[in-house]
Amino acid sequence: xxxxxxxxxxxxxxxxxxxxxxxxxxxxxxxPDMWWHLRLGEHIAETGLPVYADVFSHSRAGELHRNxxxxxxxxxxxxxxxxxxxxxxxxxxxxxxxxxxxxxxxGRGRIYMQGFILVFGAACAAAFWSPRPQMFTFxxxxxxxxxxxxxxxxxxxxxRWLPLLxxxxxxxxxxxxxxxxxxxxxxxxxxxxxxxxxxxxxxxxHKIRKLVAITLLxxxxxxxxxxxxxxxxxxxxxxxxxxxxxxxxxWQSPDLGQPFTWGFVILLLLLVAAVMASRRRLDATExxxxxxxxxxxxxxGRNLPYFAIxxxxxxxxxxxxxxxxxxWSLPRRGRERPRRVVINLILIALVALGALLHLKYVAEENxxxxxxxxxxxxxxxxQLNASALKGNLFNDYNWxxxxxxxxxxxxxxxxxxxxxxxxxxxxxVAALGRPGWRDIFAKWDIGIALIESTGYLxxxxxxxxxxxxxxxxxxxxxxxxTAP
Numbered sequence: 001x002x003x004x005x006x007x008x009x010x011x012x013x014x015x016x017x018x019x020x021x022x023x024x025x026x027x028x029x030x031x032p033d034m035w036w037h038l039r040l041g042e043h044i045a046e047t048g049l050p051v052y053a054d055v056f057s058h059s060r061a062g063e064l065h066r067n068x069x070x071x072x073x074x075x076x077x078x079x080x081x082x083x084x085x086x087x088x089x090x091x092x093x094x095x096x097x098x099x100x101x102x103x104x105x106x107g108r109g110r111i112y113m114q115g116f117i118l119v120f121g122a123a124c125a126a127a128f129w130s131p132r133p134q135m136f137t138f139x140x141x142x143x144x145x146x147x148x149x150x151x152x153x154x155x156x157x158x159x160r161w162l163p164l165l166x167x168x169x170x171x172x173x174x175x176x177x178x179x180x181x182x183x184x185x186x187x188x189x190x191x192x193x194x195x196x197x198x199x200x201x202x203x204x205x206h207k208i209r210k211l212v213a214i215t216l217l218x219x220x221x222x223x224x225x226x227x228x229x230x231x232x233x234x235x236x237x238x239x240x241x242x243x244x245x246x247x248x249x250x251w252q253s254p255d256l257g258q259p260f261t262w263g264f265v266i267l268l269l270l271l272v273a274a275v276m277a278s279r280r281r282l283d284a285t286e287x288x289x290x291x292x293x294x295x296x297x298x299x300x301g302r303n304l305p306y307f308a309i310x311x312x313x314x315x316x317x318x319x320x321x322x323x324x325x326x327x328w329s330l331p332r333r334g335r336e337r338p339r340r341v342v343i344n345l346i347l348i349a350l351v352a353l354g355a356l357l358h359l360k361y362v363a364e365e366n367x368x369x370x371x372x373x374x375x376x377x378x379x380x381x382x383q384l385n386a387s388a389l390k391g392n393l394f395n396d397y398n399w400x401x402x403x404x405x406x407x408x409x410x411x412x413x414x415x416x417x418x419x420x421x422x423x424x425x426x427x428x429v430a431a432l433g434r435p436g437w438r439d440i441f442a443k444w445d446i447g448i449a450l451i452e453s454t455g456y457l458x459x460x461x462x463x464x465x466x467x468x469x470x471x472x473x474x475x476x477x478x479x480x481x482t483a484p
Contacts, residue, residue: 008333010111012344016351017104017115018097023355024122025096028362028371029088031130033416034076036401037069041077044070050226056404058392058411059424059444065417066227068234072133072172086363088131093359095135096126099142103309106142106149107316110330113323114316117270123263125308127301128250134302137175140165141309144179148186149313151211152203152285159214166218171225177235178306183215185292189285199283238419248397248418254301264297264304271311274318279325286314376402377476380450384410389470389480391447397428399450399476413444432457449479 036056044050050070054060067073079087100122104114125138143165151157169176193202203211225231254261271290275282282290293310296303323329336344361367372378377399384407393410395403400415414421414428421428431440433456440446451457453472461467461479471478 035405041073069133102142107313109320121312125305192284380476
């Protein structure tokens with residue numbers, strides 16, 4: 001029983017913060033891209049082919065698709081088959097919370113202060129936490145920042161883990177390129193720190209050379225991947241898609257008036273406050289990390305997690321220095337009085353119970369069914385599957401992934417695989433909101449349209465004698481061509 005006396009208030013706070021981070025990351029496992037990731041996971045499990053000729057859309061039928069997220073999709077599929085929506089909910093919650101814990105380890109300070117920063121960091125990063133392979137990019141980015149900051153602040157390194165980390169990352173998500181960007185930013189910052197004597201403890205030159213050498217080794221290992229050398233093309237193919245930021249919301253600049261961005265705003269204010277309270281300037285590495293991440297976040301909403309990854313450890317470091325200088329640090333306790341241990345256990349039990357109840361609520365059948373019905377055309381798809389309708393399908397972009405998973409007899413026109421649909425996207429936009437939809441439909445020989453009931457295109461099809469409405473509800477309508 002004496003070991004229980006080690007459950008100090010500080011350790012209790014650490015456990016509670018971890019439970020809170022887990023709870024913040026626990027949400028209903030629905031996402032537009034989740035469905036096609038699961039379907040591609042099934043395809044890999046059935047065929048063993050991460051690189052395949054597309055069979056899920058008629059607009060890109062037979063075109064080679066280099067599926068860079070194959071390993072993540074296998075993991076997601078396994079969790080789906082094991083526990084359904086609960087499995088995917090845990091996928092997001094565990095990876096999100098684990099990433100924040102690595103950021104805590106990358107920073108410095110007592111858990112009371114760090115926990116406060118971590119909560120707002122999680123609120124910033126969680127804006128785009130969902131059951132998608134990019135959760136691995138968040139986790140691996142946080143792991144990498146921990147490794148880099150461990151080298152910077154301890155003078156020792158754990159760089160032996162770097163090749164494995166980057167190899168796994170390259171097989172899970174095309175966002176692996178951010179790993180090399182983070183390393184390049186770190187090396188540049190530390191070279192500047194050494195060259196101009198910036199900061200109190202720049203990383204020695206021999207450690208920088210070791211980091212560069214291991215990074216080059218990691219780069220050489222990247223083609224050990226089903227994609228081979230094409231793994232290097234994937235990130236640039238996606239970034240180079242014209243119209244990506246124009247047409248797809250998550251690639252657009254974040255609207256700071258929306259609630260999902262408030263965590264980012266608060267974390268930015270905390271960073272500014274930490275810099276102002278500190279007596280030292282940011283060194284080159286810290287400035288590059290924060291400045292670069294801020295630019296990325298303002299450029300695209302999907303980059304908000306990168307700002308959390310860069311800002312959280314630096315903010316906690318600065319606040320810890322300020323608190324220590326002013327003598328505001330609480331003394332550490334190795335053991336606790338029995339009465340306090342009982343109180344700590346009760347607090348942990350209450351928070352754990354709340355986390356479990358929240359998990360139960362978001363994963364239960366009624367909650368999930370309501371979320372799915374609110375976001376996807378469930379009834380319209382049921383009608384489509386039950387009918388004998390023939391013809392090429394035109395569909396809403398956000399519903400493409402769900403249709404790939406739920407309406408398997410009808411290859412889609414477009415879905416969230418933007419690397420595959422780079423040439424389809426302009427035609428989709430042209431058909432959805434312009435009078436030229438007839439030309440687009442003729443080009444792709446469209447015979448069925450499953451679209452929003454209240455959109456421009458629905459009104460055009462309703463008014464056209466060449467189309468009849470087969471089904472309608474408040475969300476979706478199915479139109480069928482009457483042409484012979």
